[in-house]
Amino acid sequence: DGGITQSPKYLFRKEGQNVTLSCEQNLNHDAMYWYRQDPGQGLRLIYYSQIVNDFQKGDIAEGYSVSREKKESFPLTVTSAQKNPTAFYLCASSIEKEIYGYTFGSGTRLTVV
Amino acid sequence: GNSVTQMEGPVTLSEEAFLTINCTYTATGYPSLFWYVQYPGEGLQLLLKATKADDKGSNKGFEATYRKETTSFHLEKGSVQVSDSAVYFCALSKTGGYNKLIFGAGTRLAVHP
Numbered sequence: 757d758g759g760i761t762q763s764p765k766y767l768f769r770k771e772g773q774n775v776t777l778s779c780e781q782n783l784n785h786d787a788m789y790w791y792r793q794d795p796g797q798g799l800r801l802i803y804y805s806q807i808v809n810d811f812q813k814g815d816i817a818e819g820y821s822v823s824r825e826k827k828e829s830f831p832l833t834v835t836s837a838q839k840n841p842t843a844f845y846l847c848a849s850s851i852e853k854e855i856y857g858y859t860f861g862s863g864t865r866l867t868v869v
Numbered sequence: 870g871n872s873v874t875q876m877e878g879p880v881t882l883s884e885e886a887f888l889t890i891n892c893t894y895t896a897t898g899y900p901s902l903f904w905y906v907q908y909p910g911e912g913l914q915l916l917l918k919a920t921k922a923d924d925k926g927s928n929k930g931f932e933a934t935y936r937k938e939t940t941s942f943h944l945e946k947g948s949v950q951v952s953d954s955a956v957y958f959c960a961l962s963k964t965g966g967y968n969k970l971i972f973g974a975g976t977r978l979a980v981h982p
Contacts, residue, residue, distance in 0.1 A: 762912075796977075797974070797975075798958070798972055798973065798974040799913075799958070799972050804969075846912055846913065848913075850970075855918070855920045855962070857901070857903050857905075857915050857918060857960070857962065857970065858913075858915075858970055859915075860905075860913040860914070861912050862911055862912045863910070863911065863912045865910075
């Protein structure tokens with residue numbers, strides 16, 4: 757079955773360390789997205805990519821970096837410059853046609869210890 | 870600009886009660902409209918959608934009608950169950966350009982036996 761996979765489900769990081777969250781999709785979708793969700797809050801867009809080797813900053817890109825070397829993969833790196841990294845991170849993908857919406861992964865919960 | 874406004878939660882109901890979660894939008898053109906559901910600790914799942922005025926989206930007993938005259942897309946269910954407890958997000962797709970979803974803040978629903 758096609759879908760979008762995020763790993764790991766839970767991730768712990770020490771302060772000052774970079775950490776990379778994985779997102780893989782086998783839906784043949786062109787576009788991929790990263791969102792951050794804080795407890796009881798909505799979704800905030802971090803980065804998005806419409807095609808391979810291209811990506812754009814979202815609303816809260818500071819302290820994060822991404823790459824899009826393959827269509828299937830869109831990893832997110834949370835750097836030590838991100839002041840409050842503890843959050844739930846959601847990856848999504850879509851095709852260009854807006855009537856189909858997004859497909860979401862199951863999320864990664866990152867905790868800084 | 871484009872935006873989505875949802876009623877604030879939490880919404881607390883008894884089992885078998887009628888549910889309405891209000892959603893209004895501001896958009897240029899003719900966006901597609903979506904409801905997503907997020908169960909605790911999980912990603913978002915598409916619940917239903919409507920792509921043009923007067924369309925009714927439905928799924929799992931939930932319904933929403935795309936009302937262009939009132940710019941609304943209210944979510945309804947005739948008889949809620951405890952298993953419907955989740956956070957519900959209303960969203961619209963930006964027409965033109967790439968497929969960008971704009972989310973409301975989310976409404977938490979708690980259903981008690």
